[in-house]
Amino acid sequence: MLPLQILIDGFAISSLYALGAIGFTLIFGVSGVLNLAHGGVMLVAALMGWMLAGEAGLGTYLGTLLGIVCGMLAAYITYLMVVRPIQRSAAIPREEKEIFVLTGTLLWGIMIQQGMAYLFTDNPITMRPLIDGVMNLAGVRVPFNEIMIAGVCWVVIGLLWLFVNRTRAGKALLAASMNPRGLTLLGFELSRIYLLAWTLYGVLAGIAGVLLASFLGVSTNNTGQLTASAFSIVVLGGLGSVSGSLMAAYVVGYLETVTAYLIAPTLRPLPALLLLVLVVYVRPQGFLGRR
Amino acid sequence: MSKCKTWRLHCFMATGAIATGLTCMGAAHAAGEPIKLGVISEESSVAGASISKSAQMAADEINAHGGVDGRQIQIVAYDDHSSASDGVRAFQRAANQDKVVAIIGSYISEVALAMEPWSARLKMPFITPGAASNEISKRVHDDYDRYKYTFHGWMTSAFIAQSICDFSHDILVGQLKMKTTVVMSEDAAWTKPLDERFLECLPKAGLQVLDHIRFNPDTSDFTPIFNQIEAKHPDTITTGISHVGVQPTVQWHDQQVPIPMTGQSSQATTTSFWKDTNGATEGVITASAAAPGVAVTPKTVPFVDGYQKKFGVSPAYDGFTSYDLVYILADAIHRNQGSTDPDKMVDALEKTDYVGTIGRWQFYGKNDQFTHALKYGPGYIQGINLQWQNGKQVAIWPQSIANAKVKFPAFVKLQQAAAK
Numbered sequence: 001m002l003p004l005q006i007l008i009d010g011f012a013i014s015s016l017y018a019l020g021a022i023g024f025t026l027i028f029g030v031s032g033v034l035n036l037a038h039g040g041v042m043l044v045a046a047l048m049g050w051m052l053a054g055e056a057g058l059g060t061y062l063g064t065l066l067g068i069v070c071g072m073l074a075a076y077i078t079y080l081m082v083v084r085p086i087q088r089s090a091a092i093p094r095e096e097k098e099i100f101v102l103t104g105t106l107l108w109g110i111m112i113q114q115g116m117a118y119l120f121t122d123n124p125i126t127m128r129p130l131i132d133g134v135m136n137l138a139g140v141r142v143p144f145n146e147i148m149i150a151g152v153c154w155v156v157i158g159l160l161w162l163f164v165n166r167t168r169a170g171k172a173l174l175a176a177s178m179n180p181r182g183l184t185l186l187g188f189e190l191s192r193i194y195l196l197a198w199t200l201y202g203v204l205a206g207i208a209g210v211l212l213a214s215f216l217g218v219s220t221n222n223t224g225q226l227t228a229s230a231f232s233i234v235v236l237g238g239l240g241s242v243s244g245s246l247m248a249a250y251v252v253g254y255l256e257t258v259t260a261y262l263i264a265p266t267l268r269p270l271p272a273l274l275l276l277v278l279v280v281y282v283r284p285q286g287f288l289g290r291r
Numbered sequence: 292m293s294k295c296k297t298w299r300l301h302c303f304m305a306t307g308a309i310a311t312g313l314t315c316m317g318a319a320h321a322a323g324e325p326i327k328l329g330v331i332s333e334e335s336s337v338a339g340a341s342i343s344k345s346a347q348m349a350a351d352e353i354n355a356h357g358g359v360d361g362r363q364i365q366i367v368a369y370d371d372h373s374s375a376s377d378g379v380r381a382f383q384r385a386a387n388q389d390k391v392v393a394i395i396g397s398y399i400s401e402v403a404l405a406m407e408p409w410s411a412r413l414k415m416p417f418i419t420p421g422a423a424s425n426e427i428s429k430r431v432h433d434d435y436d437r438y439k440y441t442f443h444g445w446m447t448s449a450f451i452a453q454s455i456c457d458f459s460h461d462i463l464v465g466q467l468k469m470k471t472t473v474v475m476s477e478d479a480a481w482t483k484p485l486d487e488r489f490l491e492c493l494p495k496a497g498l499q500v501l502d503h504i505r506f507n508p509d510t511s512d513f514t515p516i517f518n519q520i521e522a523k524h525p526d527t528i529t530t531g532i533s534h535v536g537v538q539p540t541v542q543w544h545d546q547q548v549p550i551p552m553t554g555q556s557s558q559a560t561t562t563s564f565w566k567d568t569n570g571a572t573e574g575v576i577t578a579s580a581a582a583p584g585v586a587v588t589p590k591t592v593p594f595v596d597g598y599q600k601k602f603g604v605s606p607a608y609d610g611f612t613s614y615d616l617v618y619i620l621a622d623a624i625h626r627n628q629g630s631t632d633p634d635k636m637v638d639a640l641e642k643t644d645y646v647g648t649i650g651r652w653q654f655y656g657k658n659d660q661f662t663h664a665l666k667y668g669p670g671y672i673q674g675i676n677l678q679w680q681n682g683k684q685v686a687i688w689p690q691s692i693a694n695a696k697v698k699f700p701a702f703v704k705l706q707q708a709a710a711k
Contacts, residue, residue, distance in 0.1 A: 121337055123567055126567075217537055260514075
């Protein structure tokens with residue numbers, strides 16, 4: 001009974017982690033940006049989705065969809081108003097651009113967090129489950145919503161895989177993460193590729209945000225933790241490697257779940273962090289790191 | 292008299308007249324000077340936002356009726372961002388720069404405890420309208436001369452626990468024949484004395500405590516915790532939560548945990564909680580100061596209605612106390628004939644006997660265990676227990692003001708005891 005409970009609970013939370021982490025690693029892999037406003041983007045999607053569903057009375061489904069759109073908008077604003085101006089700025093020396101972008105996104109993330117807290121308070125919000133009720137899976141009581149979330153995550157990951165490996169635009173994306181200069185020599189517009197990457201990122205982070213809100217709830221206080229969690233998963237899996245992130249998300253998700261159930265809920269984040277320290281020490285490029 | 296002497300006499304008299312005139316003007320000016328009250332609270336949290344709003348509402352009412360002996364009350368508000376260091380900075384600024392005469396501050400025990408030593412150092416009367424830790428009044432008891440400027444304007448954790456035990460005895464054991472419980476609280480300063488008293492008084496009330504869980508306030512996934520609790524098959528879960536509220540409640544509902552939640556859930560005391568949890572709070576029971584529509588005293592309902600009309604939501608539990616505290620401070624200044632000298636304020640506050648929105652306010656004295664804490668008990672302040680039913684908070688205890696019977700959602704199984 002307990003092992004099955006752990007298996008199911010761990011699967012759901014790992015899938016959510018995976019979705020968030022893949023978006024994060026995509027942006028790093030393609031455009032070299034460590035987006036520390038990641039938690040902020042997820043937060044905007046969750047909060048706007050909640051507000052549109054409830055306060056504006058649009059209902060759960062429409063609210064969720066619009067929440068994802070808002071996540072995309074937040075990603076665009078992050079790229080167009082924070083990241084790109086710094087990358088194109090003539091005043092900043094080339095070697096220091098990455099640090100400036102990092103700091104810029106960090107500050108932007110804090111601005112989002114505080115701005116949202118001012119507008120919505122720091123109370124956690126939850127979105128109504130898309131499907132109500134529980135089912136009995138071999139003696140374990142599982143909410144339908146949890147199963148659906150895991151399902152949605154995998155459908156999205158599957159679609160992403162298809163896109164990257166089977167479509168021209170997706171392959172260009174992959175190529176941009178390997179050799180941007182080579183790509184420009186072949187006549188591809190890098191700026192369009194980046195825009196595509198950020199669009200995908202916005203969708204992924206937006207979905208992760210609204211699903212998290214419906215599964216566990218989201219508060220402005222979680223923002224930093226969400227970024228840190230995505231960051232550590234991505235480092236564990238190897239910066240820039242999507243399959244690495246996927247693997248690492250499941251490792252972290254299950255480590256946390258097992259700890260929460262078998263040891264103590266309070267110690268939940270600890271093993272993953274210890275693993276991170278170990279991996280950075282023994283194999284710094286992560287599980288499947290490329291860069 | 293020579294011309295010289297006359298001139299000097301005139302000068303002397305003129306100076307005397309001017310001096311007297313200036314002094315009179317000065318005194319008249321002081322009589323009209325506003326009384327500044329500092330209010331430090333957590334504006335971005337639901338409970339914290341109630342504090343400053345209620346205080347302002349009380350000040351506006353008092354001023355509309357002529358103020359305190361002609362002097363207007365001016366609320367100077369600060370946001371402490373739920374941070375002890377910000378709270379302390381605000382406290383220092385209020386005392387040293389803005390020259391307030393008293394401070395109403397915070398509902399978070401950690402923040403209130405950080406501000407308390409500054410109340411002692413700066414000799415600034417300080418009352419917390421919502422923090423609960425026993426430590427606050429314990430310090431006053433242990434070192435009265437230093438800490439006497441601090442007052443505890445809410446029930447101490449010990450009394451909150453006692454109130455819940457009394458409710459459990461009357462309703463859970465008496466009516467619903469429950470026998471066992473698991474205590475589930477967040478690991479925070481206010482829950483340490485709360486849990487201590489729970490473990491002591493719940494068995495006396497008739498509920499055996501099967502397990503005691505303290506979780507990290509940053510927890511967002513409560514599934515393992517509910518799992519652990521369910522495995523013990525208790526009749527009820529006695530909660531002690533304030534920092535968290537939405538997430539455990541929503542997850543309790545979504546996972547259809549078949550055990551009722553009682554105890555203290557501070558966030559569930561605000562009417563916006565129904566919306567925040569999308570109705571998942573149906574059936575949750577919590578201790579509180581008061582509930583909409585429930586007349587604990589003749590002042591309760593008018594206050595709630597007025598607050599609701601002005602701000603669109605009903606006040607959190609610390610809104611009731613902040614409102615009463617402004618009146619109490621005004622009354623203390625009035626009894627001192629307008630003096631705001633700190634030691635005189637302390638004397639006047641100790642003699643408080645005021646019927647507010649949540650009951651009759653009196654403070655314990657120097658020789659009582661919880662010096663300067665609210666007097667607890669029937670006839671004084673006891674709190675109520677309310678339950679969420681169909682989108683509304685109804686009072687279910689004490690019997691004298693209860694307006695509904697206990698009713699649980701369908702997935703809650705009142706099994707164990709009833710079945711036996």
